[in-house]
Every structure is written in C-alpha cells, then in structure tokens.
Amino acid sequence: MVKELKSPVRIVLENCGKINPESIEEYIAQGGYKAVNRVLQEMKPEEVINEIKASGLQGRGGAAFPTGLKWEFTSRAKDTPRYIICNADEGEPGTFKDRPILEGDPHKIIEGMIIAGYAVGAHYGYIYIRGEYILSINRFQKALEQAEEHRFLGEDILESGFNFQIEIHQGAGSYVCGEETALMDSIEGKRGNPRFKPPFPPSSGLWKKPTVINNVETLANIAPIILKGADWFRGFGTKECPGTKVYAVSGHVKEVGVVEAPMGITLRKIINEYAGGMRQGKFKMAQVGGTAGAILGEDMLDVSLDYASLKRKGLVLGSGAILVMDETTCCVDMLKCFLNFFKRECCGKCVPGRIGTEKLLEITTSISQGKGKEDDIDLILQTAKVMQKASLCALGQSPILPISTILKYFKEEFIEHIKGRCPTGVCKI
C-alpha cells in the first residue's frame, strides 16, 4: 500500500485504504457507481460535459487542460469511433499519486471512464498502466471483471442502451509513453514516439480517431463531481484551480507519502504540517513536478502549489511530485541524475531530444568530475533553451526548467566543481 500522509481533504483518495479494492460490493456500498447511474438515467451527454466544465476540473497529469473542454472537443469531432484512454503510465520520477488510486480504488477510475465515454459518445476505453505496476494491473483487471459482472460495463449498461468496454494495455517500460500521443502509438503496437501536434487527440488520437485521454487522478474526480456538483467541487482549491491535488512527497522529509490537499497549499505547509518537517538537515531545495519540474529554493516555500500560480512564476506543478532535498545534497550530482533520466527515457526521434539530452548529461558529468570548463554552464543553458524551443515533445522541452532553476540558486556550486571542488563531498573529484 502506498503510504498516505494525513490528508486534509479526501476526494480522490476517499476510499483508498478504507474499502477492499477487490470488492465491488464495498465500493458500491460507499456510493460507488451512483454517478454512472445518475448520468445514464438522468443526464444528457451535453449536461455531463457542462457539469465537468462548470467544475473547472483541470487535467491532473500535469498539463492542466480543462477536462470539460477536452471532452467537448472530442464530442464534437465528426469521426467515429471515439475512444477514452486513461493514462495510468505513471512514470514521472517522484510521482506515485496514481498508484494509490489504481491499487486502492480502481472502480472510481472505471466510473470516471464510463462517464467520459457517455459524455463524448465513446464505446471503447483503454487504460494504459505501466508494466511495472503489477498490483495495479491485477487489481484493475479484477475490477473490470466485477464491473462487467455487475453490468456497469458491456452492452446496454443499466438498461440505458449505452455500451462501453474497457481494456487494459500494459506498458513495457518507457517513460515517454506517458506522453499522450506516444501512449497512443504504444497502444497501437508501435514504438512510443510522441507525435507532432496538431492534430490533437480530440480530433485525431488513437488510430487517428477522436480520443479523450485523461489522467487517473482526473478521472477519479469525475464521479464525485457528478454526485456532488460543480459548485461543491469549486469549494476546494483556488478560483483558477478548483479541487484538490494529490501531492507525492519524497526525499529528506520525516514522512514520505501522498497527501491530498486543496489546490494552492504551500510547500512549507506540506513539508512542515504533513511530512513532519525535514528528516535531519536543513532544507536546501525541492523539486516540484517531477524530474521535469523546477527547483524551488527557500524563497519559494510559500508559493501556492497550483497550476496557475506556478505558471505565473514560469514554473510548473506537473504531476504534483515533491522531492525535498537537504543541504547534504550536491546539486551537480542531482542534475546529473535528472539528466540521466531524460537521456535514458528519450525516444530518440527528434534531434534536440536525442542528442541534446545526451550532451547535457555528458557536459554535466564532466563538471561533476571536475573536468568542466567555465563555458560549460552557458552551453548547458543554451542547449536546454534550444531544446525547449525546438524539441518535438515535452521530454526534450523539459530540461530547461530544472537546469535554469538549479543554476538560478546554485550556480556558484557549479563553478566550485569546475574549479575542482564539490562542496558537499558527494562528487568524487
């Protein structure tokens, strides 16, 4: 089980740890599938879309695109069939916020998918679960079978005339497949190369058909919104970013784990109130949003952790992963670690992604070995900037954020390395 910190609100994690995830009866007893029932019996597809639009729900995968709008675009696409995809390819380092839902409350995701399917006129859904999430896959498979038995899936669901089926697609080890178009290529049985956009999935997605692709956490919000209404949902979080967010906290804090909190909570509050404060040393920095996220220094401890506030500062909330690092951490070493990840997971299709990630790592490695040159810092920045502008997908566009922010705070430490000294003693020079 994923460790959950003491969440102040529980919407998506509501049932996690509370019910037996392998029992649909327990889920139903908690009010499960009521939302599907309501949607199918009482609501027109447009009404569902309008409700989601009104809730202000944004994509919890990190891009924060308004979910209702995505559904609306897809529902208006001319082509058929249409598809629903649940993106459960949780691979952003430090992110383990979908896993508790997949393992602890799979029916909630199924419910969200059925509702999405009804709203956009899709009869097929895929859930793409990363291959490493064995327990998630098994639990979800069981949940699907139970939902079929209970006729929440299949033909003529609850005698509404609506048909919907879901199939699991297992990932096979690729971070970039979490990128929505790469994920679709992967379902299609291809190499997981991200596609260029436009076209966007709502007009041309899986098998070039209109497709809604939503993150696990996003879909877990659907049933509650349907049952309790958009206004209720807007009662949480900020005006621009309503609802809660599941933050995944790791690193040098006393308590690691997930915590569901209203959008806009501060980093300081998460570290101090929910994660029990720093483990031992003094706070040095935190990376928010996963490896693709920015490094936040002490001055940012009170920034509101929601999409809009961070965006205004040129930062991202991303998946909501928070990696907290104390002063024993060497930032050159950490950057090397981040860059190693990008290099390993890059698909290799576009030049900036493929060679850029490789060269960034090479140069940073040489700095960490004391072999760097003064110009290297500039070259790293310039390269990352070009990658940001020119890369085909978000992976290649991402390194600029950790690089520019870590340099903003700790450029001196890089220069120290170039001069032949690792201040923390982590790097062997």
Added chain:
Amino acid sequence: MNTVNITIDEKPIKAEKGSTIMEAALANGIKIPHLCYQKGLSIAGACRVCLVKIKGRPGMTASCTTEVAEGMEVTSTDEELNEMRRLIVELILSEHEHNCLVCENNGQCDLQDLAYELGIDKIRFPVNKSVEPIEDSSEVILRDPNRCILCGRCVRACAELTVQKVLDFAARGSKTYIIAGLDQPLVQTDCVSCGACVQACPTGALTEKLARFQGRSWEFRKVQTTCPYCGVGCQLKLNIKDDKIVKVYGVEDGPDNKGHLCVKGRFGFDYVHHEDRLISPLIKRNGKFEKASWDEALNLIVTKFKELKNKYGSDALAGLSSAKCTNEENYLFQKLIRACFGTNNVDHCARLCHASTVAGLARAFGSGAMTNSIREFEKADVILITGSNTTETHPVIGDYLKHLATYNGTELIVVDPRAIELIEYAKIWLRQKSGTDVAWINGLMNVIISEGLYDKEFVENRTENFDKFKKVVSKYTPEKVEEITGISKEKLVAAARMYGKADKGSIIFAMGITQHTTGTDNVLSLANLAMLCGNVGREGTGVNPLRGQNNVQGACDMGALPNVYPGYQSVSDEQAKEKFEKAWGAKLSPKVGLTVVEIMDAASKGKIKGLYIMGENPMLSDPNLNHVREGLRNLDFLVVQDIFLTQTAELADVVLPGVSFAEKDGTFTNTGRRIQLLHKAIPNIGDSRDDWKIITEISERMGYPMVYRSPAEVMDEIASLTPIYGGVHFDRLEGQGLQWPCPSREHPGTPYLHKDKFTRGKGLFTPVDYIPPAELPDEEYPFLLSTGRILYHFHTGSLSRRSKPLDSIAPEGFLEINPQDAEKLKVKDNDWLRVSSRRGKVEVKAKITDRVDKGVVFMTFHFAESAANLLTNDALDPVAKIPEYKVSAVKIEASDYIDS
C-alpha cells in the same frame, strides 16, 4: 485550386489549402532548411531545423508539420532561428565524427550544406568517437551508420515507396539506430535493392556500393532520360563521369515514377559499358564472325537484300523491329520495310506480349492501349489485378499498388494462379486454374448482372450488343465457374460485389491474360466487365494493360506491326495506303504482312529468305525455340542489329552494332501512352552507330533515301502522318512528356480515353465463351508450365544478365514447384531437374515454393542456360497470333546435370 494567402519573410504567397508551410515555401522557391522532410514521404517532424516563427503564435513551429492558414505571417530566418539551427546542427555533428573528406556524398550532402550555410566553424559539444562497421552485404547498397543522422527518410522511403518495411528504428534515445530486418545484414532481409533508401538519404549513410570511389558529386554530368527496362517509363537522372554512368537517381518530378525506381532502373546500367558491347560490324565468314567496316557490312546487306528481293519478291523479306528502340527508330524501320523492301512483313515482340490486348481493346473500345493513366490508380476504389505479377514485372507500379493498398484504402482484388507478392496486399485473391480466364470473368459478370450491380445507364447509353452478351454470360453461374476455374463460388461472389459496387473500379492486366490461345477473348472479357460497371471513360477506372517493354507501346503506335501503319491505320485501308504512299513516295503493299511466329514458320518453310532484326532476341524470347532456330538457320540472309551478340545475333550473317539508350536521342512511349524523351548522355561506344542512322544508311544504299537531321525531325514526320501523335514534337516533351491522343500542337494530351464517347463510337460487348488452352497436362506430360519474369532480370537478359549487380543477385534460372509435387518426385531445393515438353527440354534447378499450385510449375525465360522457351507451345491465338506462353504441358525428371 483552393488557396490561402500567406507571407513568408514578407513575401506574399498563394499557398494550396491544406499544404504545409514547408511545401508552400518550397513551391515558391523559398528554402527553409530541412533534413528529415522529403517530398513524397510522410512527415516526421524529427530534425527540427525547419522551425520558423509565426506571427501571433508563441515560440517556434516546425514548418513541415504546420498547415498554412489564411493571413499567416511566417518568418523563416532570423538571428534567433539561425542560432537555434546552429546549435541543432552542432548537436548532429557531435553525434558521430562526420568525416566529409572521404564521404561519397561530399558536395551533395544536406547536412554539409546546412552546416556551411549556417556558418558553423566549431562544434561546442564533445564529439562521439565510437566507430561502427560499414554494412556491405548488399550487392548495391552500402550502409554506414557513422554518417546516419536518424532522419528516418530511408525508413519512410522503404515503408512508403517500396512498401517493403525492411528498415526501421531500433533501440531508443541516444542509442537509436537504423536496422534492417531483425538487425541483419541487408542481404538477409526482404530488401529488393531498389535503392529508394539511398536516394532518400540526405547524408552519406546510404550510398551506391558500386559507385564508391568512382566520382565526387561535382564531377558528375547529370542527364535526364527515360529508363529502358520496362514499360513504366521511369524518369532517370544519369550521373556521368568520364562518359561513364556511375550512378542513377529517380527524377522526383517524373510523372509516373515520382522519383521511385526499381533495382534494374537504379543499379542495372553497367551493361552499357560491358566489355561484350559490339563495337564494330561483324560479317560471318566460314561460320566465324570477322570484324568488318561499316561500308563493307552495309554494302553486303544491301547487295543481299536487293538480290533476294529481285529473285523472290518483296514478301520474301521481313523485318523484326524492336520494342526496346525509340519511336523514331521504329518508325524508320517499318518505313524501310514497307517503302523500301516493299512488304508489310514487319512485326516485333508486342506480338508475344500484348497483341491480344491491341486486338481486343481495339475491337471493344476502338483503341488498344491503357485507357487510363498510371497515377490515376490512386483515384480508384477497387483495383482488379489479373495476370500481372506487378511487383516483379513493373516494380514501380507494383510498389505504388502496395502503397495504395497500405496507405490509401484502395481495395485490391488479385486473380492469379500463382501466389504473387500482391496477394498479401489484396482483400480478395482468386486462384484460377491457368487458362480459365474467360470463365471467371464471365462468372463475375454473371453475379454482377444477377445482383443488379451493373451500370444500367452506361450500358444503355454508351454500349451496344449487351443482350447477346448477357445471354452468354448467364450460363456462367458461380457453380459452373467453380467447376471450370477452381475458384470457390463464395469468393467469386465476394469479388464480383467488391468490383461491382465500387464507384471507381480499375482493371490491371498483363501477360497472364494475353499470352493464351484465347488471349483476345480474355481481353474482350475484361473490356466487357469494365463496360458493364461503367468503368470506362472516367478518371481512376478503365482497362489497363501493363506493357512489358520500355517502348512496346510506341513500337505498336509506330506501326511496327504487319497490319497497320503508324497510328493504327490499316494497311488494307485504301485511303490510308494512299496517304502513306504519297508521303513516302513509294508504292506500298496492300497485303497484311506476317507476324513474328508466322515469319519464323515461313522461314523454316523457305518462304522468307531475308530477315532484318533490330534489337530483338527471338532465339530466347519466342516460343518453341528449336523451331525458331530451324527457321533462322534456313534463311538465306540474316542481319541482326543489337548492342550485344545475342543468341539470335550468333545466327546472323551480318551483325551491326547499334547503341544503347544512353547513347541516343529519341522518345519512348510508356504503358500509360506517355511519350517521353531520351537524351543522349554518352558518346557511342566503339564504332557503334545510332540505330536510326543505320536504317537510313541501308535505305539510302538500297536506293530509297530517307533524310533527317535528327530524331526530332523524324518525330515531326510521324506527327504529320499519325493523328494520335499529331501534336507531338520534341520541344513539347521536356518534363512531363505528352499522353496520346494528342492531335494538335495546342492539345494538352489525354490522361484517360473514351471520356464521353468510345474511340469506336459505342463500346462493343462481345459474347465470349470459355475455351480450354491448346495443350493441357496429360499422363505423359503431367505438369502445367507457366512462364514469366523475375524482378532482377529483364526479358531475354541480354541487358540485365550483363549487369554485375543484377546477375549477382539472380545468377540462374529455376523451376518453381509446389512442395507436395516436390515430395512426390523426391526433389529437394536446388536439385537439378530435367524439364521436357513435346518441343524440347532444359535442365534447371528446383525451387520449392507454394507460390505455385499443385500440378503447376513456373519458369522464367531470362536464362539462355535454361531457356524456358525451348518448352513453350507456339500454338497461337487465332486473332492476335500471340503464342500460349502461359500454358504448356511438361514432364519433370531428376537430372544428373552437374553445375559447371
């Protein structure tokens, strides 16, 4: 055209709606840097150097992936963009050590050009040092991973142009590399050596193996011309250094090949420089050839022909013209035979391939050629392909069909006794017993009529004789057809529905239909089928014979046929005769001449005494070779004009060295009726002479001067006498050529025939009944032999067998035999077999494959060592006089033959 207005670098541009910024820029002469984009391939968006800025949009946008929109303002170059491009190119240059000094593509490398244009004087990144071995297993392609920039153009070219999917990306990230097959050497994969990948490669990662170290890009003279192999008429660019063809590219704007070529057209031209080339005339004295001067040889020819003509009359002379030679040469040749020799005994190998097409389609429609254009196939919903192993015989069209089936949603129906490659792309494959074509076509029409799927309006308004035809067809119920053809009635019905319901149905056929004693009937049946469904006279429809030789269409058009003058004007038509008599200033014979097989027959009976053969090799191409040899030996005088001492030339009294396609100007007419130019690229080899000049020399010495300054002048004369070529002049042919009929100088040419009216007025339905082939297997000769071609060789191999790469890939003939039959005969792969028919026998190796059905065997006729035509039957179609190559009865025995 639907256009939008955009500006690129403030230059206003009208761009086609739906096109990308890249396409719009290139169409308007604005060069946006690019590496992974290639016209004609899908978009990858991978190299990222084509990024531009669009006013009002944040950041940068890839111009290759972004569609134009009204009012769009694009900046293609500024300092920021160049800064970005420089860094990207530096990244590429750091991925491998790009050593331009010894690179084959130095001087014609997109990466090198781009680095130079961007002014990159140093690479800021550490450069990877690892060196990968060069992969050189292919006969024709070298793969050097150290020069690969992973743009994927080769992968897409292989997947989308050739549709072989041999190449792909493997691994990922910085470890990504290009693989062939299961990461194998090319030679172990399904690579068909077409070289599309080589042409697509922007760097020196894929190069022509045999061109290595043979010349730098700037040393090449580049000459555009037309491929001399098959009838597709691919446009080539010859790269010539020191008067030698070093490498060949497909011309991107080539109207029918769009840059694509097959292995022969790209790598099969070393024959031009082969040491076997005839470099001086030869006269046979005491059974041995001796070199002779042109005067000597020509005088002897003239003396002999005059003598024979005087002694036995004009009809004792005959000529075989050539589907490999130009229109101008064919025109002059038949003019020589008709006006100077005084006989209509002129024919050529069209007799052996599509005589029945010409006869059948002329009867049904009034015009005996492909009704539609090659590139119209993409407009068809359904294409029925029968008797055409297109991917091997017309590879560029074959690949195009694979492309359409794979990417365009075009549905293919293949009807073929052999499991040819195209069946893998077909929705329906009907496997008929050889020689039962009339039956299955009638069967299709039976279903189409009984299910009411035919085009009643078209039948009513555009055709005649429907009722009589319908009566015959009504007998061919699916049950009966199953009995005759072996095609299950369910499949027949499915195919009938697919073709019958298509809005645009096209029919493609070739020698599997024509080379039968019922060849004309087969063609008439296909014509019936097309008319029945209203599939004539519209774009993307039609009846489309794929003609085998590069200029077999032209040779027919030029009247190298015993019954017609140029432009299919009948020799028995008094008016036509008068017209030509007047134009040529000679008395012409009103008597229809003899056909190829009839000439050989007449020769063996002593009726033909003198024969002039230009560029043909009947000693390998004609059926029943023993009989052909007998005929040729029985001649008093045989002249052969060729570029090699062919099996036929060996029997000649005088051999004249003509020139290859690379040495001549002139035109070829491709299978799509497109007249295209040849450009002289190299000087004549040795003392060889232009074929057209040889003809006029003979003519002049025989007292009938034909004076022209150039082939262009010959074409002017053709145009003046041939209505369908009326507007064809060399000055109009650069680039896209012209498709006949082109009656006047102003006429743009005709992409498809019979638009509102058939050439003959109304389309004629002909009731046709099924007649079995002339010779079927029996107890003594229990196997049915069919013949055809393979990808790597052409016709009698006189060219392709002298191409080192082609002959290395496919050095010997084989007999395809079904595994069950092989087992019964206890035959293993590569065992030597003796195959014999009532007419002859050959020794050949076995190739066990289920491409052929039980009881059927297949051979190619390219190989003199195992000449299939020693076996074939010279039984003729009564109308078209085409022999039945596709069905003869043979027996097969083990052989103790030992490979020399």
Added chain:
Amino acid sequence: MKLRDKEKDVIALLSEAQRESKHNYITEEKLKLIAQEAGLSYSEVYGVATFYSLFSLKPRGEYIIRVCDSGPCHLMGSRSIFEVLEEELKIKVGETTPDGKFTLEETSCLGICDEAPAMMINEKVYGNLTPQEIKKILKRLREKKW
C-alpha cells in the same frame, strides 16, 4: 468481449513471449512468429521490442534485479545499492551472472518513491533498501529453486 484482436497487439505478444522464456528474453524465432501474427515486418517488430526497456532480445538471468536510480531513490542512496549488488553478484549493471541466475539493471522511477531506495526483482517490489537487506534478499533467492 474484446476491443480488438489480442493476437494483433504486438506489445502484449512480446510480453507473453518474454514471460514464457525462462531467461526473460524474446528469441529470434518468437520475434519472427510475432511479426507474422501481427502482420508486421521483422524490422517493425524488432523496432518495437528494442524500444521498451522491459523487453530483452538477449538471454537474461532468472531474476532480473532492476534498481531505480531516479531522483528520490538517488537521493536516498541508490548508488550504494548498486555498489552492494555489483559486489555481491560480481557483475556490472547490464550484465548477467555466469550461473544465469541474476541480471542487474538500472531503471527509471518505479513509482515506489515512498519506499526509496527501491528495486524490483522480476515482479516483486523491494523498498527501503539497505545493504544488509539486499544481502538477505539475495541469499533467499540463491537458495530458492526455480
């Protein structure tokens, strides 16, 4: 009811082929079969099989030890986990022990950052690793009969 013909899902076919192999890899024969089944060319199947890190075309150990080296695990000491494993198994990352028992691999984040440093051995997750813990795990696996 199935959304599509499973037979054609090449990634599922590859996973299955690998699962069936004792040495956790996909043989060339299997690749060819899968290509035929899925209607793909050899190069396409090879391209897919080599893209995903869970697949291998070379024989591997009975136990594949995949140690996470992404941010949280790195921070919590995954380097020392590698060191212990390399020392214990006497192989480097990417190699297989001569007895064919273990293969050591480096992996990106496994989503078990709440138990960093973490690793997976075949399908089982091991978190909160320490050098002592690793030695115990290896001992257990060594003694276990496959």
